[in-house]
Amino acid sequence: MELLVAIIIGSLTAVGTYLMLRMRTFPVIVGLSLLAYAVNFFLFASGRLMLNSPPLLYVDSPHTDALPQALTLTAIVIAFGMTAVAVIMALTAYLNGGTDKLDMENEAPEVTPEERGQ
């Protein structure tokens, strides 16, 4: 089972990293989501892998560690929210700039008339 989980985490991370490096918003966001899945699996496994064991500390039978499950839940929620923000921002940038490329030219910042106090 360890091998299976390790392969899953490894492939998700590899694919996620590859997509992150594509430098266009859609693949990058998909890549980030895959990385988030990978990290959730990884976090889950950090409390050791146990099958058919209750997440309780005070039982005599073998038990699994409940804390990583709570951490994973937190990480899922945060990753979900952050992905939503990234999607909205990427969409806004695409609609404003007409491109989904992530890299930028070295330009001086724009100054609107409003920002000049006029």
Added chain:
Amino acid sequence: MTHFMVLPLIITAVMAPALLLFRDQLAIQRTLSLVTTAVLAVICAMLMVQAATGEITVYKMGNWDAPFGIVMVMDRLSALMITLTALLALGVLIYSIGTKWDARGAHFHPLYQFQLFGLFGAMMTGDIFNLFVFFEVLLIASYGLMVHGGGRLRTQAGVQYIIYNLAGSTLFVFSLATIYAVFGTLNMADMAAKAATLPPEDAALVRTAGAMVLLVFAVKGALLPLHFWLPNTYTHAPAPVAALFAIMTKVGAYAVLRVFTLIFGPSLALTGTLFSDLIMPAALITAVVGMVGVMAGGSLARVAAFAAVGSMGTLFIAIAPFTEGATVAALYYLIHSTLAAGALLLVIDMVQARRGTCALELRAPIVQSGLVAALFFAAAIATTGLPPLSGFIGKLFVLDALRDHPLSVWVWGVVLITSLVAVVGFAQAGSVVFWKAHAVKADATPAAPATGVALAGVGGLLALIVLMTVAAGPLTDYLTDTAAQLYAPEGYIGAVLGGGS
């Protein structure tokens, strides 16, 4: 008094949604936001006075005992950091109200308070997973603030900033999982206590976990080669937001100081000098690249952004040895570079609002040229580390503290030469904007002059720089005690884990 230390968190967490109720009444929002931030500054200063006695206050969330519950810890370093944050935030807020920056998009003030909530939390927490959560809080607020006011370039830079930091956050969770797998705990004091008892066969895992956490903090602290988010963010973010972000890089520095003195401390045999050896070369290169960037900035905003990168390099040079003397220098330089970067970015906004661009090309002289030039001059002197302002003292401390370091020749060479390069860069930029401009005839209608409120914001930050120059003695006494507390982690561990409340 026990609940007093979490007031900065409670106030910001309550005020942020409360300000949202007044979304259409800017005057009320401004008043509330200003009063809140001023009150926060006072509370943080009181906490600093309390921490100065050497007492480490611990607040157990929900009264769960550590290491099972989350704890907030207030020691000298945390108190110093939150006070610095609150003061910077107050100056920047005054400026953004004076220049009506806050009116150029929705929800500036609620996001500002959320930003402070995240910053305070990250600086106070004693739990490393909670540190991650507060990082996310401060990041998500910063995403909103970063694109405040909108615009094509700003949104694009915002996307870059978000993606970069999301990748950083993912790495943070990876490192937290590794840490939990090794230590079996996430409470920093508990980790510190357990680190000494770890078997030698765990060395590889411990070192990996430490190096991964270091990478995350290096992203935050803009340490090369992970600084790529910073130049575009600082250049395109609204000026007050960029000025507030001056503290964000310092959160990375704070986290490095906290984690790598407490958990992976210099006395831990499993890691030895690994982290010191990793940080030092990166810091040297950061200082060089940052200050070379100042020369090649192309626009004032980018010049300031690279100056911020360079100052992070100098700061990490002082952090890297992890010795008490060097840490005192690092802390002094940390305070200085936060205030200096904040002031510089605000002054550049004043230039930009008057010229219509901050690109380094010839334009007609700006309105209030003398006044703005004087402010720019002061901020540039502070940033580059020329006498008489605190940048000079800070760099002197750094050089003095690293005199006996094995790489001292490199450190001295890099700090001195990058300072010279920065002086040249700023002189070049300043002469194009303020001096050569007089050769060009004015054509367009001049922009409105700054209000006294906006000037008060910039002036306040510069006054703090002068204050820390004049009061360098008492401040250094406090910082010496802070460093002593950091390198004697038994006090911290005892306060958090020590039985009873």
